[in-house]
Amino acid sequence: MKITKEKAAENRQLLVETAARLFREKGIDGVGVAEISKAAGLTHGALYAHFPSKDALAAEAMQFSTRSAFGKVTARPVTLQELIGYYLAPEQRDNLAEGCPLAAAASEVARQDAAVAANYTSGYRQMVDYIRSRLPAGEGQQQQAQAIMAALVGAISVSRNVYKSDPQLADEVLESVRNLLSRMS
Secondary structure (H helix, E strand, O other): OOOOHHHHHHHHHHHHHHHHHHHHHHOOOOOOHHHHHHHHOOOHHHHHHHOOOHHHHHHHHHHHHHHHHHHHHOOOOOOHHHHHHHHOOHHHHHOOOOOOHHHHOOOOHHHOOHHHHHHHHHHHHHHHHHHHHOOOOOOOHHHHHHHHHHHHHHHHHHHHHHHOOOHHHHHHHHHHHHHHHHHHO
């Protein structure tokens, strides 16, 4: 059965969005193409009709998720303090499927192919540039923006990692980094 170009494009986008959500929720290596296809309501044959490999899908899903997350963050002008508060909220930590893809994939991108890493890097650079635009002009602005972004990603990652065994510590991590960054910026 032949499908229209529009339906094919819709199916491709559905696969990318579904993969992006599942990769954030379960990790790139924690979900297979059969699960992605099923969650999208398609066959894994349909997935391979659009992507030559899971790696290719992962690269596109990373690009989609970093762009989408950036769009959410920049949908309205915010101060750096508001961004820090938003990013380091327990709701962000607890929302794996819809949270920041940079934090979700922080520990696994190094084990993925170069295209996934390139799209992660692009998303990271975009956030660093956004943070830099919120800092007072001056020497060290780029370095400070990178440190802030790395601290945000690290804080969410550590908080998520300790949450199951010590929810209080998980909250303390977010609060500690939030307070430190608020004093820095």
